[in-house]
Amino acid sequence: MPEAVQIRRFVPDDAGAVIALWQACGLTRPWNDPQRDIARKLAQQAEGFLVAVQDARIVGSVMAGYDGHRGWVNYLAADPALRHQGLGRQLMAAAEAYVASLGAPKMNLQLREDNTGAALFYERLGYRRDAVLSYGKRLVLDGAAPPPAPLAQTLVLASRNQKKLAELQALLAPRGYALRLVSEFSDEDVEETGESFIENALLKARHAARVSGLPALADDSGLEVAALGGAPGVRSARYAAERASDAANNEKLLHALAGLPEAQRSARFVSVLVLLRHAQDPVPLIAQGFWPGRILEAAQGANGFGYDPLFYVPELARSAAELPAELKNRVSHRARAMHSLLRQLPA
Ligand SMILES: O=P(O)(O)OP(=O)(O)OP(=O)(O)OC[C@H]1O[C@@H](n2cnc3c(O)ncnc32)[C@H](O)[C@@H]1O
Ligand SMILES: [Mg+2]
Numbered sequence: 001m002p003e004a005v006q007i008r009r010f011v012p013d014d015a016g017a018v019i020a021l022w023q024a025c026g027l028t029r030p031w032n033d034p035q036r037d038i039a040r041k042l043a044q045q046a047e048g049f050l051v052a053v054q055d056a057r058i059v060g061s062v063m064a065g066y067d068g069h070r071g072w073v074n075y076l077a078a079d080p081a082l083r084h085q086g087l088g089r090q091l092m093a094a095a096e097a098y099v100a101s102l103g104a105p106k107m108n109l110q111l112r113e114d115n116t117g118a119a120l121f122y123e124r125l126g127y128r129r130d131a132v133l134s135y136g137k138r139l140v141l142d143g144a145a146p147p148p149a150p151l152a153q154t155l156v157l158a159s160r161n162q163k164k165l166a167e168l169q170a171l172l173a174p175r176g177y178a179l180r181l182v183s184e185f186s187d188e189d190v191e192e193t194g195e196s197f198i199e200n201a202l203l204k205a206r207h208a209a210r211v212s213g214l215p216a217l218a219d220d221s222g223l224e225v226a227a228l229g230g231a232p233g234v235r236s237a238r239y240a241a242e243r244a245s246d247a248a249n250n251e252k253l254l255h256a257l258a259g260l261p262e263a264q265r266s267a268r269f270v271s272v273l274v275l276l277r278h279a280q281d282p283v284p285l286i287a288q289g290f291w292p293g294r295i296l297e298a299a300q301g302a303n304g305f306g307y308d309p310l311f312y313v314p315e316l317a318r319s320a321a322e323l324p325a326e327l328k329n330r331v332s333h334r335a336r337a338m339h340s341l342l343r344q345l346p347a
Helices: 012-024 033-041 086-099 116-124 161-173 197-212 233-238 246-258 325-331 333-344
Strands: 006-010 049-054 057-066 071-078 155-156 177-181 214-227 264-275 285-295 310-312
Touching: 006 086, 012 033, 012 049, 012 057, 012 071, 033 049, 033 177, 049 086, 049 197, 057 086, 086 161, 116 325, 155 161, 155 246, 155 310, 161 214, 161 325, 161 333, 197 264, 197 285, 214 246, 214 333, 233 325, 285 333
Parallel strands: 155 177, 155 214
Antiparallel strands: 006 049, 049 057, 057 071, 214 264, 264 285, 285 310
């Protein structure tokens, strides 16, 4: 049986094994020389650099420090072969105890935006996403230059739905995009006459680009319920009636599925995003995202909008309306479509 994991201070002889561990965990970057990062830490609060050891092998690391305002944690690494055994949690507890002993009132950390696995890990430890943008300026370059961050660019959002605006804004702000609503430029309503999400998204985006003169983003989305042959689908917003309220749509859906057992209540949210550089853009960027789940027998939760209170997400064991906004925005159909759209944008 392997011996229990011990957490102790880093010593210089650990460097080779620690760097190999960081590389195995994908934590190193060409512009950050790990040797120099270790040397920097040994010169500043060296006792906040901890390693986890099992059977004389380095299986984990964490670097913690206090800048006089906040505690910070970096280089949390756990041997990939020991995942799900509480090692990351143990290292974070040690890092928190260290910065708390120095008097830090709060611990901060930074994650790459697409690192959903790590985000869920920190949320389970009680961390919450702060409503801040993280800025940085490199003072010393160890190696190759990092890719340049995009400068702020304004897009018009072809939507009248404020909840969509909030979700899309949160997804785009970290990438340097600001959104303005099409209602700033025109009161005209676009009829969503398309047979597909793509056609409707294109209609909305073209109109917004035309009236604003700006590049335009549109989302056409909806809920597809298997037992209803994919309905309400592209008609999700007007399922109960033209301009129906969310409550009326939800009631109609519950009625349509009344008496159906759980196994026959599967559904998915769909989001199709279209980005046009200008109204005549012949090559729109298009991305779609899906979010599988099932329809509950009664509404649960008060967050989100539309069908969220009836949409149960099995992996999170909650309805979409019970998820904090930032969590919905990491796993939803819209988030998935946005990640795919962002991958198509030039860096
Ligand atoms: O067309 P715009 O002005 O963007 O706003 P809308 O609300 O009419 O949006 P859609 O035409 O795309 O219709 C989508 C409908 O699908 C539902 N829907 C889409 N995304 C959803 C989400 O994240 N949560 C819950 N319901 C959603 C909701 O009822 C929306 O009204
Ligand atoms: Mg609409």
